[in-house]
Every structure is written in structure tokens, then in C-alpha cells.
Amino acid sequence: MAKVILNEVRKHFGNVKALDGINLTIEEGLFVVLLGPSGCGKTTLMRCISGLEKLTDGKILFDDADVSNTAPKDRNVAMVFQSYAVWPHMKVRDNIAYPLKLKKVPKKEIEERVKWVAELLHISELLDRFPSQLSGGQRQRVAVARAIVHRPKVLLMDEPLSNLDALLRVRMRSELRKLHDQVKVTTVYVTHDQTEAMTMGDKIAVMNAGRIIQYGTPEEIYRRPKTIFVAGFVGSPQMNFLPMKVTSSGNQFFAENFGLRIPLRTDPRKDRLTVGIRPEHIFLEQPGNSVSIGATVYFAEKLMSETVLHLMIDGDTTIVVKVPYDLSVEENDKMQVYVDLNRIHFFDPATGERIEL
Amino acid sequence: MKKFFYILACVAICLWFLGPLFFTFLASMTPSSDFYSMDKIFPSKLTFEHIYKLLVNLGGWRAMLVSVQVALIAIAISFAFGIPAGYAITRYIFRGKNMIKLVMLFTRSVPLVVIAVSLVTMYLRLNLADTMFGVALAHAAMVLPFVVLITSSIFSGVFVEYEEAGMIFGLSRFGAFLRITMPLALPGLAASAIFAFIMSWNEVFAASVLAITNRTLPAHILSTAMASPDYFKFAAGTIMAVPALIFIFIIRKYLISMWGISLK
Numbered sequence: 216m217a218k219v220i221l222n223e224v225r226k227h228f229g230n231v232k233a234l235d236g237i238n239l240t241i242e243e244g245l246f247v248v249l250l251g252p253s254g255c256g257k258t259t260l261m262r263c264i265s266g267l268e269k270l271t272d273g274k275i276l277f278d279d280a281d282v283s284n285t286a287p288k289d290r291n292v293a294m295v296f297q298s299y300a301v302w303p304h305m306k307v308r309d310n311i312a313y314p315l316k317l318k319k320v321p322k323k324e325i326e327e328r329v330k331w332v333a334e335l336l337h338i339s340e341l342l343d344r345f346p347s348q349l350s351g352g353q354r355q356r357v358a359v360a361r362a363i364v365h366r367p368k369v370l371l372m373d374e375p376l377s378n379l380d381a382l383l384r385v386r387m388r389s390e391l392r393k394l395h396d397q398v399k400v401t402t403v404y405v406t407h408d409q410t411e412a413m414t415m416g417d418k419i420a421v422m423n424a425g426r427i428i429q430y431g432t433p434e435e436i437y438r439r440p441k442t443i444f445v446a447g448f449v450g451s452p453q454m455n456f457l458p459m460k461v462t463s464s465g466n467q468f469f470a471e472n473f474g475l476r477i478p479l480r481t482d483p484r485k486d487r488l489t490v491g492i493r494p495e496h497i498f499l500e501q502p503g504n505s506v507s508i509g510a511t512v513y514f515a516e517k518l519m520s521e522t523v524l525h526l527m528i529d530g531d532t533t534i535v536v537k538v539p540y541d542l543s544v545e546e547n548d549k550m551q552v553y554v555d556l557n558r559i560h561f562f563d564p565a566t567g568e569r570i571e572l
Numbered sequence: 573m574k575k576f577f578y579i580l581a582c583v584a585i586c587l588w589f590l591g592p593l594f595f596t597f598l599a600s601m602t603p604s605s606d607f608y609s610m611d612k613i614f615p616s617k618l619t620f621e622h623i624y625k626l627l628v629n630l631g632g633w634r635a636m637l638v639s640v641q642v643a644l645i646a647i648a649i650s651f652a653f654g655i656p657a658g659y660a661i662t663r664y665i666f667r668g669k670n671m672i673k674l675v676m677l678f679t680r681s682v683p684l685v686v687i688a689v690s691l692v693t694m695y696l697r698l699n700l701a702d703t704m705f706g707v708a709l710a711h712a713a714m715v716l717p718f719v720v721l722i723t724s725s726i727f728s729g730v731f732v733e734y735e736e737a738g739m740i741f742g743l744s745r746f747g748a749f750l751r752i753t754m755p756l757a758l759p760g761l762a763a764s765a766i767f768a769f770i771m772s773w774n775e776v777f778a779a780s781v782l783a784i785t786n787r788t789l790p791a792h793i794l795s796t797a798m799a800s801p802d803y804f805k806f807a808a809g810t811i812m813a814v815p816a817l818i819f820i821f822i823i824r825k826y827l828i829s830m831w832g833i834s835l836k
Contacts, residue, residue, distance in 0.1 A: 287739045293741070484589055
């Protein structure tokens with residue numbers, strides 16, 4: 216277990232800045248998810264932590280030791296690859312034991328540890344098989360077993376669930392999380408799947424274009440997204456963003472557009488605001504502190520347990536509303552919806568930064 | 573109807589290749605009395621007399637040993653250079669990579685006859701003329717481009733993640749190559765070794781020009797059997813063809829992966 220400190224980490228591939236100054240401190244024993252769209256640099260960052268990629272600039276520290284120029288084998292990290300990378304020429308047992316053998320762990324202890332990890336991951340009966348005789352899910356368990364058996368300082372996982380079928384993925388999600396709670400190794404987990412990030416991570420680092428946009432608990436990311444990008448990337452369906460004008464009457468300021476008039480607590484000192492409203496924070500019945508808006512049904516996605524409504528509030532502006540029950544509506548039905556004023560987000564339309572109002 | 577032509581084509585192709593082989597083998601085992609008899613196509617009995625004579629009395633066996641040694645040295649040299657080169661071409665991106673690949677094949681476009689004289693002169697100066705090593709060196713130069721291209725396609729079949737996993741779990745860069753990549757590439761490498769072996773085994777011109785006493789089998793046959801009765805020539809053909817056929821038979825399932833064609 217170790218604390219991982221990234222200090223101004225940069226990685227350039229030719230002219231492409233894959234990592235553009237990453238500063239991050241990963242606390243000891245945490246399960247941290249690197250979340251972002253493809254090409255945002257999350258896998259590159261993980262490979263830099265592992266040592267497979269050399270840094271262009273910056274420093275990486277494990278606890279207080281600078282490992283920026285240390286070879287991967289001497290960093291005491293472990294990695295679960297997206298393709299698992301379980302060595303096909305070795306039996307499962309040898310795959311798991313190999314890292315220990317290389318570390319010159321006594322034979323007896325190797326046996327004990329392999330036994331321990333095999334039981335932990337329920338692969339005891341697979342130890343004498345070759346990887347080609349295993350299913351994808353089993354191969355993944357082997358990859359995880361190999362990664363945790365030598366008690367690494369940092370465990371790295373690169374989209375480990377993306378090659379599994381949907382059902383298995385959901386199960387492995389909880390299993391991997393439980394496993395982390397048992398072995399308590401500092402874990403960095405790369406994914407583009409926000410559900411994985413929200414359900415598994417102690418903390419999430421949302422990345423875009425080679426930078427970390429926000430680092431915080433899933434709750435912080437969801438409740439107080441720092442930028443429009445984070446707000447739009449986390450949450451499903453995506454948050455509604457409405458461009459609004461700032462108006463005032465006396466001392467009271469409002470954000471106004473589409474027949475919506477949202478009172479602001481302070482003076483935003485801006486002419487325009489982008490208002491963010493999550494689909495699950497718009498209701499069909501009036502909650503406490505809310506404003507209403509007239510809308511026309513454009514399209515309804517019926518998922519039975521919930522209904523996702525696409526509503527026209529203007530000639531060419533639609534908002535998405537999620538209600539947690541089955542609802543029967545027709546296209547072009549008129550309805551009133553209510554926006555919960557306590558859960559509205561404001562962003563600066565120019566910079567995309569969050570504004571507290 | 574379509575199937576009929578398909579089968580017909582198969583039969584025709586098989587006859588095209590197997591027919592000459594069959595008659596070569598047959599003639600090599602025909603007793604000399606039957607061979608020149610006008611009213612016999614097929615011999616009345618088969619004999620290994622010619623093959624035996626060729627191998628034992630005419631020095632074929634010794635030439636065969638020279639051939640094997642030359643081929644093995646050629647493999648060793650060409651692999652020592654070809655494996656790192658093939659690996660580099662697969663794993664690394666560098667300027668002029670395609671150019672290098674192309675230039676390597678150009679070495680094959682110059683006929684050996686053209687450079688034979690200067691080659692012999694150089695060999696004489698280097699004291700390499702008429703040595704097994706000298707012939708092997710020429711053969712190694714000849715098969716090297718193929719070894720590079722073949723090994724690069726074999727290494728590209730070994731996922732880079734396997735190596736990276738090795739490096740993360742305690743191996744050095746070179747260790748990962750040695751302990752992870754090499755074992756996984758071994759069947760393909762063995763196949764390309766046999767391919768190199770056959771190229772060296774069949775090569776006759778360099779072997780004839782560069783050596784006189786230490787002649788390989790084809791060179792030896794060229795200088796001795798060609799002045800002998802016809803059935804000796806056929807016997808020579810047989811002892812040339814059989815080892816090559818056996819090797820090809822062994823590696824046939826790797827031939828596809830060797831040339832980088834995937835059937836997955």
C-alpha cells in the first residue's frame with residue numbers, strides 16, 4: 216500500500232499532449248477511478264504510473280520515494296490489463312506464481328499465497344488449466360489474482376470489465392469492490408463507464424484532454440460538478456443545459472429564458488448563465504421549492520421501471536426528464552413540469568466553470 | 573458442375589507437382605537393367621542400390637553432412653541478426669521502417685552470378701574460400717531478409733500486453749522478451765528455422781563457387797552425379813527432395829502464420 220503523488224506529470228507523443236500537467240494525490244488504500252471519454256489520457260496516465268511509459272516531464276512519488284525513472288519491475292505495482300494478458304504458455308497456477316517466483320519468495324510461501332488468492336477469487340479448481348481452456352470471466356479472475364498475489368503497492372486496472380458480457384460485468388463490479396475492501400491495496404481503475412466509476416470508486420478523477428478536471432467522491436462529482444464537462448459526463452441521461460439571460464428587478468436577480476424564471480441568491484455579475492438541471496430533478500408533481508415550465512411531449516422512452524421524457528420547451532429546445540415510474544403519455548401532449556430549485560447548477564457559459572449562486 | 577471443375581483443377585495441380593516427384597523417385601529405384609530397357613515403363617522390382625552408391629561410394633553422405641552443418645551455421649547467423657531486427661520492426665516505430673523492409677528485399681534482386689567474381693576475390697582475401705563457414709555466411713546473407721520479415725510477422729502475433737505484463741510483474745525489458753515473447757514465438761521461429769534450412773539446403777550456386785572440397789550436397793551432386801548415368805541423377809534428385817519434403821510436412825501448419833496471414 217502506498218500513497219501516490221503525481222506532480223505536474225506530462226506526457227507528449229510528438230506534438231500530441233496526452234497528459235498536460237497532472238497533479239493528483241491518491242491517498243493510501245483508496246479505490247480511485249480515472250473517468251473520462253476515450254482519448255482523454257486516462258490509460259496513458261495509468262501507464263505512466265506503472266512505468267510502462269516514460270514521463271516527458273513531472274514527477275511520480277510512491278509515498279515519499281520518487282519513482283519517475285524507476286523500471287516497472289522495481290515499482291512494485293500490479294496491473295490488470297483490458298485484454299487480461301494472462302500468459303498463454305503457463306498454467307493458471309504458474310501465471311499467478313510467476314511474479315512471486317521473480318521476487319524470490321520461498322517456494323512454500325508461494326504455494327500458500329497462490330492457495331489464498333485462488334480461494335479469494337474462487338478459481339481453486341482452475342489452477343491446473345491453461346488460459347486457453349478458460350472463459351473470459353475466468354481469465355479475468357486469474358489476471359486479478361496474479362495482480363494482488365504479490366501485495367503490490369499500487370494496483371492498476373485498465374478497463375478490466377469492458378470485455379465481459381453485461382450480466383457478468385455487473386457482478387464483477389461488486390466483486391472487485393469487495394475484494395478491494397478485503398485486501399485494501401491502493402487501486403487506480405481506468406474506465407469510461409460512469410456507472411462503474413460511481414459504484415466502485417472511493418474517489419473519482421474526471422479527465423478530459425490530458426487534464427484532471429475534478430477529483431472528488433462520487434457524491435461531490437454528482438452534486439457539485441466543477442465544470443460543464445463534468446456535469447455532462449456524469450449522470451444518465453445527461454444533464455440539461457439551458458442558456459439563460461440574467462435579469463434583475465430591484466435587488467433580486469433572475470436567470471430567465473424559455474418561460475423559466477429562476478431566482479438567484481446573489482448577483483452573478485454576468486449577463487448570461489448556463490443553467491444545468493439533471494433529468495431526475497425535474498418533476499411532474501410540484502415539490503417544495505420549485506418553478507414550473509410548460510412543455511410539449513416530443514418523445515417518451517418507456518423503460519417500464521422509469522420513463523425518460525423528451526419535452527419541447529421552445530421551438531427547437533428540448534429538455535430531458537426522468538421519472539422513476541411507468542407513465543403513459545402521447546406525443547404532443549401538453550404538460551407542466553417543475554424544476555427543483557435546490558438542485559440547480561449554474562455555469563459560466565464562457566469558461567464552463569461552475570458558479571455558486 | 574462447379575464442383576466437378578473444382579475437383580478437376582485439384583487433380584491437375586496435384587499431378588503437376590506430384591507427377592515429376594513420382595517419376596523421379598521411381599527412376600531412382602529402378603535397377604539399371606530395367607532403366608534402359610525400351611519396353612518397360614515401370615520397373616520389375618525396386619532397389620536402393622543407386623541411392624546407396626551415391627551416398628556411400630560417391631561421397632554423398634559426406635556432402636550431406638556438410639550441407640547440414642552449413643545450414644545450421646547459416647540459421648545461427650541469420651537468426652542472431654534477424655530476430656532482433658524482426659522484433660524491432662514489429663514493436664518499434666522509427667523513421668525509414670518501410671524503406672528498410674524494402675531495401676532488405678532488394679538484396680535478393682541482384683543475381684549471385686553478377687557478384688560471384690568479386691565475392692570469391694573477397695573470400696580469398698579473407699581466407700574464407702572453400703570453408704563451410706564461408707558458404708554458411710553467404711547462405712545467411714541470402715536468408716536474412718526472409719528471416720527478418722518472417723520473425724517480424726511472428727512477433728506481431730504475440731500481443732505486446734504479454735510483455736508489458738511481464739515487465740510489470742518483475743521482468744526487465746530483455747527478460748520479458750526472453751521469458752515471455754520467445755516461448756510464445758517459438759513454434760513460429762522453429763518453422764522459420766526450417767524454412768531457412770531448406771533455402772540453404774537447396775542453394776547450389778554460391779555453394780559451388782565458394783567451395784571446392786567442402787561442397788554441400790547440391791554442389792556435390794552438380795559436380796559428380798551430372799557426369800554419371802541417368803539413374804544416378806534421379807537418385808540424387810531423390811536424396812535432395814526427401815529431406816526437404818519431410819521438413820515442409822513438419823512445419824506445414826506454421827507456414828501460414830509465418831507469412832503473416834491470419835485465418836482467425
